[in-house]
Each structure stands twice: as C-alpha cells, then as structure tokens.
Amino acid sequence: MIDTNKLTIKDTANLLSKKQIKAQELTEAFLDRAYKLNKKLNSFITITDEIAVSQAKKVDKLITDNQKLNSLAGIPIAFKDLFSTKGIRTTAGSKVLENYVPVYDATAVGRLKDTDAVIIGKTNLDAWGHGASGENSDFGSTLNPYDLIRVPGGSSSGSAVAVASGACLAATGTDTGGSIRFPAAFCNLVGLKPTYGRVSRYGIIAMASSLDSIGHITRTVYDNALILKVTAGSDDYDSTTSPKPVDDYTKDIDGGVKGIKIGLPKEYFESLDLGIREKIISAVKILEKLGAEVFDVSLPHTEYGVATYYIIQPSEVSSNLARYDGIRFGHTREKFGDEAKRRIILGTYTLSAGYYDAYYLKAMKVRRLIREDFEKVFKKVDVLICPTSPTPPFKLGEKITDPLSMYLADIFTVCPSLAGVPSLNLPCGFINNLPVGMQIVGPDFSEKLLYQVGYAYEAETKWYQKRPNLI
C-alpha cells in the first residue's frame, strides 16, 4: 500500500522512473485518499477519477516503452477551481458557475498537462478567490487537517488541504492578496506567490487583474521549484506576462545562504503575536547560523497596505464580475454569495462618479509609495523575512460575520502583492500543534533566490515531515 501522505514529487518521480511503482497504482492510491477524506475535509469540488486514470495509463505505457518522461509525468496534482479546464466543470467556488464547463484550458493548465501530470480534481476555494479562510465557498467550508474545528486559510483553501492531507502532491492557486501564502501557512506547506507577470493569467477566472498572481502549493521547496519551471514564462494570451527568460529554479537550489543579506522589516514585528514572533526569529537565527547576514529594515508605508488593497481589489473585482450576466454561461447575478456581493458594492462605490479620485486614484498613488518602499529596501538587502499571518489558524465561524476583521487577516500579505514582488511561504514550526508560516520576500523575478534560501532552511528543520493525523 502506498502511503500518499509521505511522498514528495521528487521521490515519486524517482520511484516511477525506476519502475518501483506504476503510475496507475499511484493514481488510484491518491484518488482513494481524495475520496475518503473529501467527506471529512471538503477539499475538492470535483474529483476527476476517469481523467486521472487514463492519464496514468498513458504514463505507464511511456514507462513500459522506455520513453523519456516529462518532468511531472505521473505526478498527481489538483487545480484550484478558478483555473479553466477544458471539459471539466469550473465553478470558481460560486453557484453562479455551478454548471459551467470551459471549452479551453488556462495556459498554466495546458503547460502542466503537457508534462503528463495526473489531474486528481478541482479544489474548493472562497468563491471567486474572496476570503482568507475558505468559509466563503458556496460549496461549504474546507477544514484544516491539523485541527478540524479551524479554518485552513484561503482563498486557495482546498488546494492547501488537498496537498496537506495527501490527496495530491501539488495544487495550483491564485494569490491576489495572500490567497496562496495564507493557506500554505495554516497547513504547513510551501506556497509561492510569484512576481506579478511571471505566470500567465490566461484562462484563470479574474479577481483583481492588476494583482492576480498565479502560483502553487507543495510540501517541499524543491517540489515547488519544479512546478514553477513548468508554469512560468511569457504567454501570447496574457500581455502582462514578462518576456524575461525563466530561470532553472532547481539548479543550485542547495547553494546555501552564505553572505545572503536578510532584512527584517520592523513594521511587521511591532505588535506581532509573541508565539509567531518567536518562531520567525528562531528561523532567522538558523539562517544566520548557516551564514546569512541579518539587518533591521523599514517599509514605512506598511500600515496603509490593507486600506490600499481593499480599495484597489474590490474596485477591480466589481469590474471583473460585471461580465457574469447569465447570458453566455452560468447563472444570473442573484446567485452571487454574500462576500462577492459585498465586494461588488464596495468596488462599484469606490469607482463611482465623484468618488474615483478619493479612493481608486488615491490608492494607486499610495500603491506607488508601497512599491518604492520595497525597491529601496532591496538596494540594501537580498530578501526580507516576515510573518505570513498575524495569528495561528483561527476557528471556523470566528471572523465570518465581521468582514473587516477577516480583511485585516491579510495585513502581512497585501504589501508584497501591491508591490508585485514574489513571496514564498515556508513552514517555520508549530504552536499548540497548529502550523506557523513565514514569508521570504524578494525583488522582482527573484524566485530562484527565494527557493535557495527556503531550501537551506527546510533542510535544517524539515517541518514538512510533520503530517496531520487523519485516518
């Protein structure tokens, strides 16, 4: 029996290529786990067993015929249900799209399929990506596998839980203001928000177009780098993708941190939860011991991050959700859930005549100041380390009736989003058996460096080996 909860992509690819396991056998083990746990955790909206098994059979045939395997051949993955998948229902976690079946693949989906990865299913999320807890899904909340009375973090809630619970080895996500990093932190996982424009947004249901970053969640840093190698790069269908060449993210990933300058932005530590602070400071000490240099730095506009974000994001949301009229696909607008309605109203208001200058334009000016903070600080240091969430995973229902308190959960993740820079969430320990994450933030297109730093820390600590007890 294959223990799906212990594997990484790296190990699994090795087992497959050495013919120690068959792709079909592996796929069936993951599907079995996905089905069993979905009743408990609600991490999938759709499980695609037939597609998965036929992909696995194809990979087995390639192996039997001694063909060269693509990088993710036979690796079980899942897509957040915002990613358009040809012929597979794509709901955005909303009843508006409960019957929508795309006729094309998102670019990231196409690229991952081309590597012969096996698609286990489509994961649950806060509807349209709106939320920090997973509770805003119209298909019910996803539960945190480390403690079933707590939220897994959102909006890529199902993606994080599917990986954390051993139902797949990687899952895609979208991160507009923290939606990959936050659930990764709450579920002891590695989650990357790449530089804006590094991965194509084509075919991914848009939330806030000037912020949406397309990333993924894995158990280890190496696995994360493997996926980015596939998804990153320019795309003719998304003119905001960068023409910069894609780095070989796994090459020299074990290069260490000797001489790397780490900045600790003081604004992120000022009134931080003491337990979380202690975890992050001990992580920084480990990196220091490995040869990194640590500096105190300042990002003075940090306190305006959430306010800026909650103008820009709902404004763009209201514009992007205007297309859902029930004429070409999906249902009509009364099917929007509460949070989508709230954001449409807020964004319509902030964009409306007489208020545009005071809100959207003002926010776009402050956004420049926030970006300049990062540009200045990266002249002094190579990366920043800061918390991902101000608290450990909170309880289901705790914040759902107070939208502002939920929005404030994004306090540490929105500034890198507004600046457009990449940020990697890394597990950095546990408080009362609940996972804690930290962000490593770098300048534009520094993903390779973030992986190198993350790899060095992970090799010392191996938090990913602490799996939740579920069955």
Place this chain on the structure above:
Amino acid sequence: MSKVKSKPVLDRVETRSGKSKVGKIDIDYVARLANLPLTQKEKKTFEKQLKDVLSYISKLQGVDTEKIEPIGHITGLTNVTRDDATTPSISQDEALVNAPKTYNGFFEVEAIFEEV
C-alpha cells in the same frame, strides 16, 4: 472640455470625540449601478458592514500624495503587441455550449427596447 466638478470626497460628519466618521452609502444607487439584485435584509447588513470598511480605508486620506503619480500597473512593460493575424479559435458551437438560451446559432437575450 469643461471639467466636471466631483462630489465631496466623503460625506463626513464630525463626532464629539473629534474623530471623523464616514457618511451613508446610497446602497440602492450603487446596487443599480452594479446591476445587483439585493434583498432588504442584505441592503441593511451590507450598509453597516461597508460603512465599517469605508471608515477603515479612509485612513489613506492621511498619506501625503501631493507629488505622487498613480501607478497604473507594475510590470513596467509598454506597448505589448502581436502580429495582426488570425489564428485558430473556438468554434461558434463551442462558444454557445454553455449558454442557457440560444437562437439560430446566437446567444438569446431579453429584449432591451420597448415596443411603441
């Protein structure tokens, strides 16, 4: 072109503590702009919740942005173009496959003009 005078920034009222508070959102007007059907109950809840959020985000008024240019987008890319050439795309049938109502190969919509 005449410059349209914008409405006051926020309908502020001074409270006794001297803290400024955000005025009411005309939720019916905004819902109409957004073509969003809302129940009376939703209007009431959202009105209160949005007031809290607006009052929070109005803290931006404290940032001096006198000489700051707004940032339109953050990629630094300009004039991204492609050849003006047709390429294969989805078919008409595929485009219509998710439509709730179609007519003769087109999307069917409610009439928007009244008969006179």
